[in-house]
Amino acid sequence: MHSPGDVRIEERPDPTIEQPTDAVIRVTASCICGSDLWPYRGAESVEDAPMGHEYVGVVEQIGSAVKEIQVGDYVVGSFVASDNTCEICLAGFQSRCIHQVMIGAIGTQAEKARIPLADGTLVKVPGEPTEAQAKSLLAASDVLGTGWFAAVAAETGPGKTVAVVGDGAVGLLGILAAKRLGAERIIAFSRHADRQALAKQFGATDIVEERGEAGNAKIKELTGGYGAHSTIEAVGTQESMLQAIGSTRPGGHVGYVGVSHGVELDGLDLFFATVNLLGGPAPVRRFLPELIDLIMTDQIDPGIVFDLSLPLDQAAEGYRAMDERRATKVLLTP
Amino acid sequence: MHSPGDVRIEERPDPTIEQPTDAVIRVTASCICGSDLWPYRGAESVEDAPMGHEYVGVVEQIGSAVKEIQVGDYVVGSFVASDNTCEICLAGFQSRCIHQVMIGAIGTQAEKARIPLADGTLVKVPGEPTEAQAKSLLAASDVLGTGWFAAVAAETGPGKTVAVVGDGAVGLLGILAAKRLGAERIIAFSRHADRQALAKQFGATDIVEERGEAGNAKIKELTGGYGAHSTIEAVGTQESMLQAIGSTRPGGHVGYVGVSHGVELDGLDLFFATVNLLGGPAPVRRFLPELIDLIMTDQIDPGIVFDLSLPLDQAAEGYRAMDERRATKVLLTP
Known part of the structure; x- marks a missing residue:
């Protein structure tokens, strides 16, 4: 990639062993x-x-x-x-x-x-x-390893309700991971029909199209007022992080794997959210x-x-x- | 408290039962x-x-x-x-x-x-x-319950090296909790001789007087280059949160209980810190x-x-x- 938007295939020298561990x-x-x-x-x-x-x-x-x-x-x-x-x-x-x-x-x-x-x-x-x-x-x-880590970091498992923020490949495979790890209910945020279909194929039980406060309210409504036990964040924006934290009940877990771009978390909001946060490169x-x-x-x-x-x-x-x-x-x- | 700095003792009506659960x-x-x-x-x-x-x-x-x-x-x-x-x-x-x-x-x-x-x-x-x-x-x-929660949230336990940011009552009792929970090594950040003495009485094995990057470097030096497994944050300022996160190894745990004042966490720094964060009102x-x-x-x-x-x-x-x-x-x- 020479600059944004400019991708070219070029001939380069074949790679060689540089270190004895290569x-x-x-x-x-x-x-x-x-x-x-x-x-x-x-x-x-x-x-x-x-x-x-x-x-x-x-x-x-x-x-x-x-x-x-x-x-x-x-x-x-x-x-x-x-x-x-x-x-x-x-x-x-x-x-x-x-x-x-x-x-x-x-x-x-x-x-x-x-x-x-x-x-x-x-x-x-x-x-x-x-x-x-x-x-x-x-x-x-x-993408699978990253979605899997997000699901593990969010402590998905039997009996858990999992929310998934992000319907790209990582989010979709986070759904697969949550399902495989035994989650009882998997709620996917998605507004795209094709991704919703794939989400359901991988194990999503519910789709939420609302975002922001309305999205959080929808998750609360679906979980007896409490919020999700486990939330997978797979985007990396301010909106997606706040969506993930806001979807999660106190004492619940957020696994975030979207590479952060412009995210700033307010300490006091985080304090009173009282959620477990674990994320980073999977x-x-x-x-x-x-x-x-x-x-x-x-x-x-x-x-x-x-x-x-x-x-x-x-x-x-x-x-x-x-x-x-x-x-x-x-x-x-x- | 009538206003900042103005504390007075006044006569008020005796409290009464307002709800049947009171x-x-x-x-x-x-x-x-x-x-x-x-x-x-x-x-x-x-x-x-x-x-x-x-x-x-x-x-x-x-x-x-x-x-x-x-x-x-x-x-x-x-x-x-x-x-x-x-x-x-x-x-x-x-x-x-x-x-x-x-x-x-x-x-x-x-x-x-x-x-x-x-x-x-x-x-x-x-x-x-x-x-x-x-x-x-x-x-x-x-203060004890809060320090205890911080130690539990930071997953202190046998074999763990614990760093403690904050030498007020909560931090000091976080040391007591970490010791009681079996921590192998407890490193207290403190610059006050009287608090250092109390920290040691409660179980601190090392005292670090350096702060900021120098403090993080000291923790790394004391932990084979890795950082603490578990860090207790008991202040609530930007400096103390960054000190706590920076003292912790990737995959380690930060338990933060200082009520946040002016804390803003950069998402990308947090992403690459790759630590578990859990905190809030204990x-x-x-x-x-x-x-x-x-x-x-x-x-x-x-x-x-x-x-x-x-x-x-x-x-x-x-x-x-x-x-x-x-x-x-x-x-x-x-």
């Missing part, structure tokens, strides 16, 4: 993230940046210190490289590993990519995925083994969020389609 | 809260307001619907009256009970006080407390049975935070002493 993978599929739209729309500065942080692929080279991952392995990794051995990783927060490397700075919307800290970052997929499974594994790399690595197992045994099918597949050289059209909301999530194949 | 208690001791200093200093507006929300006392009258509490009972209650039966109360968040009444609006710096929702709010003390136990029970009414009622038991069996002695006792008619001097930091916590006896 691997180089042949990317078999990558995709465009909702968060890639922030710089595309000029809401984040961007200049001649490689793009992409979601990927599945086959290992082509490994550094001398790589022990767990082999050349030829079909692998999935998260958007943050992590050593998976430090105290932060061991506590399940690999996205904030003390040695973290953001994959977005490397760029996986490409034919090949260097993945740092390969042993801690990549997870081998058992067997050969089908085309549908490969799509789902790609979803696990970020530690997808924590969930990958479980998600890979659910996908490879066909128990979940998150790959259906990809509603447009394009060859890598049409990436620019993919960005346009997502920007104009013609597509929820675009898959790119080299 | 009790009227004879206040045997009350006190001045750090939060009473906000209006005293003009940081909150105040006009001819009764003051006080902490209390122990003896029940003098009960309404017709009161079943659990009897006339003559020696009782402790929290600063929020709660029904203790709604879903919010049952989940342990009585301070945000769907029928909550703030006791501060009634005022317990008085000889008698009406306590709404008596069955849900008041807890009977078994036996006759000694003078020292009575002080500790008064502490349980707010649900002291949740902890009262356990705290009363610990006090009446002399296992904890939180009452030593009271370093000045005055008769009620010298309340104005009590406010001055706390405002000028000549006293940590002032007890008032009618």
Whole structure:
């Protein structure tokens, strides 16, 4: 991405092993993230940046210190490289590993990519995925892992009423996660018929079209006056954060994963909301083994969020389609 | 309090039973809260307001619907009256009970006080407390219960390193709570020799005098570069909230109980901090049975935070002493 709105496919040198803990993978599929739209729309500065942080692929080279991952392995990794051995990783927060490397700075919307800290970052997929499974594994790399983290951070589970703010891929897969984690009732905020349909397919029991105070009032009305036990925030704006906090009962949990843009939380409002807040870049690595197992045994099918597949050289059209909301999530194949 | 800085003791009509769920208690001791200093200093507006929300006392009258509490009972209650039966109360968040009444609006710096929702709010003390136990029970009414909640919200426990921001009564009793809950290491931010001594008496293992970035760096240095697992915030300013968040490792927990004044949290900073935040008015009622038991069996002695006792008619001097930091916590006896 050369500047906002200007996406081009260019030839670059093949990546090489730079550190003994690196691997180089042949990317078999990558995709465009909702968060890639922030710089595309000029809401984040961007200049001649490689793009992409979601990927599945086959290992082509490994550094001398790589022990767990082999050349030829079909692998999935998260958007943050992590050593998976430090105290932060061991506590399940690999996205904030003390040695973290953001994959977005490397760029996986490409034919090949260097993945740092390969042993801690990549997870081998058992067997050969089908085309549908490969799509789902790609979803696990970020949007599914992120929606899953939001659902876990919001402490969804049996008997819980879950509200979901955001009907993009992450919000939709947050619904899938909440359902899978046993939530009793899942209320999705959505105004788009196609997304509402997908939300229901993933397990939403109720749809709320109202927003702001009217949206909060609707959630209260649906929950005996109390508010949701658990709320997933998957947008990252002031409105969405306040919607999420306002939808949640005192003592309830908000899992927020939308990358914040212009969010300012008033301390006193937060104090009297008395909700648990946990969010940030999702530690997808924590969930990958479980998600890979659910996908490879066909128990979940998150790959259906990809509603447009394009060859890598049409990436620019993919960005346009997502920007104009013609597509929820675009898959790119080299 | 007629206006900031203007505290007077005046004769008022005795409180009476207004609702069948009310009790009227004879206040045997009350006190001045750090939060009473906000209006005293003009940081909150105040006009001819009764003051006080902490209390122990003896029940003098009960309404017709009161079943659990009897006339003559020696009782402790929290600063929020709660029904203790709604879903919010049952989940342990009585301070945000769907029928909550703030006791501060009634005022317990008085000889008698009406306590709404008596069955849900008041807890009977078994036996006759000694003078020292009575002080500790008064502490349980707010500062101990609040410090305890902060420690629980911050998920302190065995093996945890806990940082404590704020060396007032709540912060000091947060140290006591963290110690009691099994924390391995307790690092107190404090610059006052007398408070440092009390912090150590309650269980602090380390004292940090640095603040801001230097304070965060010190915490990191003491924790292998990671930050505290659990942080108690007991002040309520922008500086103290950022200190608490900045002291905490990713995936760690901040329990914040200082009433927020002018706090604005930047969403993106919070996102990348990736800490669990839980705070608000403490649900002291949740902890009262356990705290009363610990006090009446002399296992904890939180009452030593009271370093000045005055008769009620010298309340104005009590406010001055706390405002000028000549006293940590002032007890008032009618």
